Amino acid sequence: MAFDNNLLLDTFNGNPTPRPPVWLMRQAGRILPQYRAIRGSLSGFKELVQTPHLAAEVTIQPVDELNVDAAIIFSDILVIPECMGLDYDLIEKVGPRFPETINSLKDVESLDSGKTAAERLGYVYDAVSETVRQLDGRVPLIGFCGAPWTLLCYMVEGKGSKTFSKARAFLMQNPKAAHLLLDKITESCIEYLKLKVKAGVSVVQVFDSWSGVLSADLYNEFAMPYINRILDSITEVPKIVFAKGAWFVLEELGKTSADAVGLDWTIDPEFALSKIDDKIFQGNFDPAYLLGNKEDIPQRAHDMLNRFPKGKHIVNLGHGVYPETPLENVKTFINTIQGK
C-alpha cells in the first residue's frame, strides 16, 4: 500500500523522490507542549506507554505539529525486559530503574522469552493498530525494539551508566549466562517485532544505544550475531539498524540485512560511505545544533544534506532530540529539509 505521504517507503523502494524523508528520534515527547500536557495529567511514564489510545495520541502529535514524514510508535525499549519477567520503572529526569537485576545463569534461566513473553505486550500492539487507524494512511508508522546488548545492559546494571562496566563484566565473568540472556532477548524481540508488523507498522528499527562501550571484538561476539538474527527474521517490512557509537563495526552493520543504517553525529558521511556502499543512511544531524541559534540551522542542515547521496538518505538526528530543545528550532530544521 502507498501512503498519502509515501516518501519514506519510496526511499526504501528506490523510487525517485522530490526530497529526502525526515523524522526525528524521540519526536513524540517532551519537545511538544501537547505531549507535556498529557504526560502531566498521568501518574507516570508507564501509564502512557500502557494506555493504547494515549500512546496513539502522542504518536500522532508530531505528525500534526511538525509535519514529519513518518510516525514512530510511542513506547520504550524496556517493555521487553518487562515481558520477560523483569519489571522496570522510568523515573522522570532520572531514567530507568529495575528493582531486580540479572546476576547469574539461574536468573537468566528463570526469565520467559519468545512468544510467551512477547504476547504479554498486547497494549503495544493495540497502540499500533489504533495509531494506524487514526493516521488513516497519512504517513507510515515505524515500530522498534532495543538491541539485545543494550537490553542486557539495563537488565544487568538495573539502570543507566556511563561505562556499563557491570554489564561488560558480566560478559567476561559469565559468558554462558550472557549468551543465554542475549538469546532469550533476541527470541523475544523477534516475536515482538513480528506482532508489531501484524498490528500495522510499515518499517522497523533496531536501536543499539550502548554499542559504543564495547570494542569491535566484543561487539562481534556479543552483539552483532543477535542483531543479525533479529534483522534476518523480519522479512515483511523495511528495516533500519541504528547502533550508536558503533563506528568500529560500521562495515559489519553494512553487511546486515537491514535496508538502512542509522549514523550518529560523530560519524562523517564520508567515513560512512567509505565503509558502506549499498545501503540507505539515516541520520545524522547533531542534536546539539538544535540547541543553538535558530538562524544557524538551515545552513547546517544543507551542509548535511550535501554530504549524503541523493535518494539514499533518510534525514534524522544523530540521536534522540534533547528534551530541552526549543520547538521552533525543531520546526526550522524540518522545514528546511522539506524546502519550506
Next chain:
Amino acid sequence: MAFDNNLLLDTFNGNPTPRPPVWLMRQAGRILPQYRAIRGSLSGFKELVQTPHLAAEVTIQPVDELNVDAAIIFSDILVIPECMGLDYDLIEKVGPRFPETINSLKDVESLDSGKTAAERLGYVYDAVSETVRQLDGRVPLIGFCGAPWTLLCYMVEGKGSKTFSKARAFLMQNPKAAHLLLDKITESCIEYLKLKVKAGVSVVQVFDSWSGVLSADLYNEFAMPYINRILDSITEVPKIVFAKGAWFVLEELGKTSADAVGLDWTIDPEFALSKIDDKIFQGNFDPAYLLGNKEDIPQRAHDMLNRFPKGKHIVNLGHGVYPETPLENVKTFINTIQGK
C-alpha cells in the same frame, strides 16, 4: 637523567627496551587497600588532593604494590577550574559537583587564568616535589591536566553527564564565550604543566575525557586548537595526549606535537596504525577484561601486545581502571606485560 627503571623514557627516546613499559590510568586509587585505608581516614577526596605528603604517599603506593614502570601524581583535573575561581567538590560514588556554573560571557570574564590561577595550586607542586624526593630515582613521575573541552564540560554542566548536551549547547549558543573560556583554561593549563615540570615531573599527559560527544567538525573548532597550544607550549619533557572516544580525529591527534597518543579500547591497533605512523601509542587494554576471570588475562594481554609495533607501545588500559577491579587481576595483567 636516567631512572633506575628507565623503560618509559627509553621508549620516548627510541632506545631499545627489553619489553614495553606499563602503567595504568587511575592506578593510584580505590583498587589498592592501602589507598582505601588513607582515604577512609580523611574527610573527603579533596583533603587528599590538597595534602602534599598524603598525595605523595598514594602516588607511590602502586609503584610499591604493583611494580608499575611509572608513577602518576595523585590529583584531579578539576583543580584547574578551582584555581580559576570555580570551586568544586568530589562526592564519593557520585562524582564532581560545582555549586556555581558558567552560563555567560560575563561569567567567563570573571574567571582568573594563566599564571595568576596556576600559582594557586602550590599543593600540587609540593606533592610533585615530595613524590620525586621519595621516589628517589626509581621510576619517572607523570604529571597531567584535563583538556580544555573536558574542563569546559564540567564548568558549564556543573557535574558529569552522558551527553554533555548543556556544554554542547553552550558552544552553539555562545561561541564567543566558549572560545574565551577555552582560551582561559588553556592558558591556565600551560602554566600549570610548566610549574609541574619545574617541580619534577618527567612526562606530561593531557586527558580529554569527553571528546567522544563532539563531532569531528566541532572537535576541530573547539578542542583541537587548544590541545595543540598546550602541547606546543611544553617542550621540556615528553608529552602524551589521550582523547577518549576521539576516533574521528585520530589522524589530527597524530599530527600534534605529542610524543605518544593514547588509545581507548574501542580503537583497534590496526585502525590506529592506519591513521598514525610516527608516534608511540599508549593503551589500550579493555578495563572490562580486568573484571573478568584472572585466567583469561594473560592471553588477552599477549593478543594486545602482538597488535602494536615493538618499541612504539606504552602499555596501559583503554581508560582508567574501574574502582571495583580485583587487585589480583590488576597484578596478573602487569606481571604478564613484565614477563613474570
